[in-house]
Amino acid sequence: xxxxxxxxxxxxxxxxxxxxxxxxxxxxxxxxxxxxxxxxxxxxxxxxxxxxxxxxxxxxxxxxxxxxxxxxxxxxxxxxxxxxxxxxxxxxxxxxxxxxxxxxxxxxxxxxxxxx
Amino acid sequence: xxxxxxxxxxxxxxxxxxxxxxxxxxxxxxxxxxxxxxxxxxxxxxxxxxxxxxxxxxxxxxxxxxxxxxxxxxxxxxxxxxxxxxxxxxxxxxxxxxxxxxxxxxxxxxxxxxxx
Numbered sequence: 001x002x003x004x005x006x007x008x009x010x011x012x013x014x015x016x017x018x019x020x021x022x023x024x025x026x027x028x029x030x031x032x033x034x035x036x037x038x039x040x041x042x043x044x045x046x047x048x049x050x051x052x053x054x055x056x057x058x059x060x061x062x063x064x065x066x067x068x069x070x071x072x073x074x075x076x077x078x079x080x081x082x083x084x085x086x087x088x089x090x091x092x093x094x095x096x097x098x099x100x101x102x103x104x105x106x107x108x109x110x111x112x113x114x115x116x
Numbered sequence: 117x118x119x120x121x122x123x124x125x126x127x128x129x130x131x132x133x134x135x136x137x138x139x140x141x142x143x144x145x146x147x148x149x150x151x152x153x154x155x156x157x158x159x160x161x162x163x164x165x166x167x168x169x170x171x172x173x174x175x176x177x178x179x180x181x182x183x184x185x186x187x188x189x190x191x192x193x194x195x196x197x198x199x200x201x202x203x204x205x206x207x208x209x210x211x212x213x214x215x216x217x218x219x220x221x222x223x224x225x226x227x228x229x230x231x232x
Contacts, residue, residue: 045222
């Protein structure tokens, strides 16, 4: 079990560039989400998904797109990067239906993104 | 709307002192879950505990204990005889279905510094 994997671990972009942060989980979890972590702001929810084909916005969705074509993958797209998107990004997944770890969020190692 | 408040931004204690981290939540759901996560300096997010809204029993795990009180909407976390290795950012989180949508939100975190 790899758990939740994220790539890349570090990324530097120039303003206006686009990129996709990858997230995958092998636990067959229905719920997947993306957070950004900024100093003093905690973890803020960007987008989330309760299953393949279903996504919804969190607290801070502007500037980000997501899709969920499979249960395993939940990529986060930055269409035109801005310095305000400099942050650490975490992907997470959880089972919301059943199981011993019901509702526990499993986090990826994070992606540190800098936008110049 | 759901909300998690961690009013303590940063706490410093001397090793072996007891320390309590406060968490106050708001939700209209009757069924919900509360969590605590630890983020050590290495950056990963580590699950500590899950509590559902129907279980107000306090829990103890080694030096860690949790006090859940629905009457005051609080889920406080106490570390007894703190150690330097407890230095981390601690997040309280809440999950539940709000307006038919499952959501998982975090507080802004409390940074704990345990001094030798």
